[in-house]
Amino acid sequence: MSTVIPFGPQHPVLPEPLHLKLTVKDEIVTEALPTIGYVHRGLEWLAQKKDFHQMVQVVERVCGICSCIHAATYCQGIEEMMDIEVPRRAEFLRVIWSEMHRIHSHMLWLGLMADSFGLESLFMQCWKVREQVMDVMEATAGNRVIISVNQVGGVRRDLSDAQLSWIKDVLNNLEKEFLALKSTFGDDYTVRKRTVGVGMLKKSSAYDLGAAGPVLRGSGIAQDMRMTGYGAYKHLDFEPVVEDGCDSWSRTMVRFREVLQSIDLVRQAISRLPEGELTARVKGKPEGEVIVRTEQPRGEVMYYIKASGNKFLDRCRIRTPTFANVPPLLEMLPGADLANVPVIALSIDPCISCTER
Amino acid sequence: MATEIITIEKSALLDEVQTLKNKGYRLVTMSSVNFDERFDLLYHFDKELRMKNLRVSLPKGESMPSISGIYLAGFLIENEIKDGFGIDFTGLAIDFGGNLMLEDDVQKYPFCSVGVKKSAKVKKEDA
Secondary structure, three states: OEEEEEEOOOOOOOOOOOEEEEEEEOOEEEEEEEEOOOOOOOOOHHHHOOOOOOHHHHHHOOOOOOHHHHHHHHHHHHHHHOOOOOOHHHHHHHHHHHHHHHHHHHHHHHHHHHHHOOOHHHHHHHHHHHHHHHHHHHHHHOOOOOOOOEEOOEEOOOOOHHHHHHHHHHHHHHHHHHHOOHHHHHHOHHHHHHHOOOOOOOHHHHHHOOOOOHHHHOOOOOOOHHHHOOHHHHHOOOOOOOOOOOOHHHHHHHHHHHHHHHHHHHHHHHHOOOOOOOEOOOOOOOEEEEEEEEEEOOEEEEEEEEEEOOOOOOEEEEEOHHHHHHHHHHHHOOOOEHHHHHHHHHHOOOOHHHHHO | OOOOEEEEOHHHHHHHHHHHHHOOOEEEEEEEEEOOOEEEEEEEEEEOOEEEEEEEEEEOOOOEEOOOOOOOOHHHHHHHHHHHHOOOEEOOOOOOOOOOOOOOOOOEOOOOOOOEOOHHHHHHHHO
16 A cells, blocks of 8 residues: 655755655655745846846855855856956956865765764764864855855955965865765765665666756766866866766765865865956946856756846846756655655755755 | 757757757756747757757747656756746646645746736635
8 A cells, every 4th residue: 555755844854845745655665756845035036126246146045055156157157148258366266165165065965964874973073074164264255155255257355375375274184084084984884774775866867867966976977067167177187076876875975075076176276376356347238148057066057147238137047956956866766765765865965945046 | 158049949849859869968957038928948958068958939828848758857847937937838747737836825927927827716815
C-alpha cells in the first residue's frame, strides 16, 4: 500500500522552506513532487521599480549566501550591454570576493550536510573554520554576506597590500584546518555509509534534466561557467572539479575540493592583481538585450536582461542553479529509503530563496 | 557570451526543440517578456558551454505548446511562467494550475495585467 508523506516546508535539515510530497511504499520512495512558493519575493518584478543601478542591491538579495556573485553577474550583463570596459583590477577584485563567497557557501553546506547525516561535531567544525572567511569579508567589505562591493562599471572598494597579505595568511590557516576534515568527509565509515550510492543521478540524467554546478560535476560532467573565462578567470589557471560517483558522496567531495580550488584561485588573483582604477565611467542608459552566465557556488546562474534606453529595465530574468537542480532531485528520490531523503534533498545544496526570487 | 537569439514560429517550436535535443543540447531555462499585445518566450539551450537561444512571439490569449514532453525539466519553468504571466502551456507534464508560487486569492498575474485570475471566485466574493 502506498502512503503519501509530506517532507517540509519545515524540516530540521532544511534551512529554507521546500515541500516535497513523497509517495512511499514500504519506506521506499516511489514518487516525489515539489511545492515551492513559501519565500517568493518578486525580485525580478522590482526591475520595473528600481533603476538599473539600484538593481545591483536588489539582485544581491536574491540569495543570502552567494550575494556577491549575483551582483557581479548582473553588473557584467549591464556592462556588456552598455559596452563598458571594466578596469582589470576591478575584475580581479570581483574574483577574490566571489571565490571567498564560494568558500563560505560550500563550508556552510558541508556543515549542514554533516548535520543531515548526524555528525554534529563535524557540522560545528565546518562552521568554526568558515568563520575565518566571514571575518575577511567583514573586515574588507563591512559585512559578512551582503557585501555590496560591486557596482555597474567596477567595484566600490579596494584591497590594500596589507589586507591582501592578511587574506593570504587567513587562507593559509583556513586551508590547514579545513584539510584536517578531509579524511572524515572522504573516508569515515558513517559518512560513506550515509552518502555512497545514495541519491544516484546518472550522467545522462544529470545532463538531460539540466542539472547545474556540483550536481552536474558530481555526475561526471566537466561543466563550469568559469571555463568560459569571464571576468578575470581568463587570466587564472582553472580546471573544473569532477567526480564520477553520481551519488551524494561525489557531490560532497566536489564541493570539498572546490573550497581548496577557490583558495588557490584567490591566491592566484592576489599574486596577479594589477594596479589601476576601480571603476569605469558609466554614461547613458542600457539598451538592448543580453544573456550572461557565471558560476555560483550551487552552479550556473543565468541572467537575461532587456532594456530600452530607460533607467528602468524591461526585464531582468534570473535562472538560479537550485531552480535547475529541482528536476534532478525528483529523479534522485524514487527508489531511495525514506530515511535517506534528508541527505538526498540536501545534496543538491537547495537554496529556496534563490529558486523563488 | 552569446546573445544571438533566433526567432522562430510557434508552429515550428517543438520540431526545433526536438532537433536540439537530438543534437545533444541541454535546456538551460526559458525567459518570458511582456509586451502590449504579445509575449516573447525565449528558450535557452547550451552545448559545450555555447548557448543557442530561440524566440517565439505569442499573441496574448493564445496558448503555447509545452516542451516538457521533450525536456522534462521544462515543466517547472513553464509552471513558473504560467504563474507570472498567465500563459497556458498545452501538454504540460506536471501542471500546478497557476499555483506553483501563487495562492488562490492572487487576482492578477504579477508581470502583466492581461486579465483577472479566478474571475468566478471574485464575482462570488464581490456578491
